[in-house]
Amino acid sequence: MAMKQPLAQLLISVTKKYLSIFSQQTGGLDIDRYQYVLVLINLHKEQLTQKALSELLEVDKSFMVNIVDYLSSKGYVVREKNINDRRQQVIKLTDKAREAIPKIEKVISRLNKQSMENLSEEKIQIFSEVLLQISHNLAEVEPKNITINYKNR
Secondary structure (H helix, E strand, C coil), X not given: CCXXXXXXXXXXXXXXXXXXXXXXXXXXXXXXXCHHHHHHHHHCCCCCEHHHHHHHHCCCHHHHHHHHHHHHHCCCEEEEEECCEEEEEEEEECHHHHHHHHHHXXXXXXXXXXXXXXXXHHXXXXXXXXXXXXXXXXXXXXXXXXXXXXXCC
16 A cells, blocks of 8 residues: 655654654753764764764764754863874763763663554564665665754744
8 A cells, every 4th residue: 555645744743753752851951952962972982073973863064063063062072183083073972971871861762662662573673674674775866965953842
């Protein structure tokens, strides 16, 4: 059975709900977005450059600069010269970020569990595989960079 509505509409709707709840549940932090970037930096042992981070998140390098600037202005990250390549800057976490990461990870875990409630392990596995296949199917298309800006109201 073919879908009548664009797949993007469903994905955007779910994303907006997820991010809204995520933002509410991480409300004790003084950042209202980009919390997951801190988790990614931590997962990669603080060895990511802005370029590597932008590639991981599939965002434009100039947008990544804005993200890092925002997190830096809030005291969560600092840029340091890469000791292996002085032309690059590695993004490092501050103590403030290290304190926030466990809370962010708990929210992610809790929200993922809530999102997948009443789904069997098999359905969750199929869902993951379908999303990966959709991404793979679209990988050959040269996308235009777009920015989806979710504003808190």
